[in-house]
Amino acid sequence: MQKLIIAALLGASLVTTAAPASAGTAHRVDAAAGWLARQMADGERLETEFGGVKYPDQGLTIDAIFAFAAARTADDYADRAIAWLAKPEVSGAYLGTDGESYAGAHAKLAVAARVKGKNPRAFAGVDLLAGLKALRAPSGRFTDRSQFGDFSNAFTQSYALLALGRDASGAAYLAASQCADGGFPVTFETSPCVSDVDATAIVVQALRSQGKPVGAAVTWLRSKQQADGGFPSAQGGSNANSTGLVAQVVGGVAAVKARSYLKSVQVGCGSADKGAIAFDASGFDRATATRATAQAVLGLTGANLVTLRSGGPDGAPALSC
Secondary structure: OHHHHHHHHHOOOOOOOOOOOOOOHHHHHHHHHHHHHHOOEOOOEOEEEEOOEEEEOHHHHHHHHHHHHHHOOOHHHHHHHHHHHOOHHHHHHHHOOOOOEOHHHHHHHHHHHHHOOOOOOOEOOEOHHHHHHOOEOOOOOEOOEOOOOOOOOHHHHHHHHHHHOOOHHHHHHHHHOOOOOOOOOOOOOOOOOOOOHHHHHHHHHHHHHOOOOOHHHHHHHHHOOOOOOOEEOOOOOEEHHHHHHHHOOOOHHHHHHHHHHHHHOEOOOOOOOOOOEOOOOOOOOHHHHHHHHHHHHHHHHOOOOOOOOOOOOOOOOOOOO
16 A cells, blocks of 8 residues: 555645745845744654655655755755655655565656766665666656556656657657647647646746747747636646746746746745745635645746756744744
8 A cells, every 4th residue: 555655646724914025035035944944853854644654755855855945945855855865665655665666766766866976876875867867768768667557757757858868769758748739748649638827837947958849838828827827737727836837947937927926825824834935815724735845936036957966054944023
């Protein structure tokens, strides 16, 4: 059952008084990263709850590492997180054991290792890049080897390209998945091709790293921006997760509006969770706020996963009230 839960994790509240208008973006980012750091169990990992039971969530912990690097703060939390991920029993459960091998986990962990200045070819006793390449099909698609099914998708393929650097066949496969409207789908080789905001955002970042044209995809993304500046998921309605992803890859007025939306759903003074970023304007929910906050920080900073590197001071800064 635990393996099934881990595999599923790969498939990748009232917002109280608004933060002070005078607070700059940098302070908002610090406060969001600080709140995220304080959610880490034992100061080293994030957890996800299923059926009343909390499970360590390696993928979400990696998202936090990215957020701390983008915010240039909470570096001690990032250090403890990467040390936790480097434990063979932790990385093994994530990457796959006993014949299981997950492409998305290999790719995302390799990017996290690089962000923290670690060698992805020798992380937790594993060559993550070799393991990832072993999961590349002749078509260029990176796929899971699992008795529970193949959970690979556009996020898997994108992280694989971000982890490996130049990869001609992988990039060609990803580029060929583009829908007629310019966007990209989450799931490959399905008909009809349905573009997805989140998938298109991560694909744009990956294809840019390969020198591939992404103009049509960016145009499609901009067409999906809502009146409030946010971007919607497939379920509809602006949310911080989708907006954070898109804000990393669109520029100009669209990016400014997207970051304004992210600030508008940040929990302000008067709440113990000040600094957190809610999933959407319906209000704060701890179950969704950790992932929303991590992805929102990347959007607020415009972080590029190719060049992102860890650093900055230690500690978990709080929103100044």
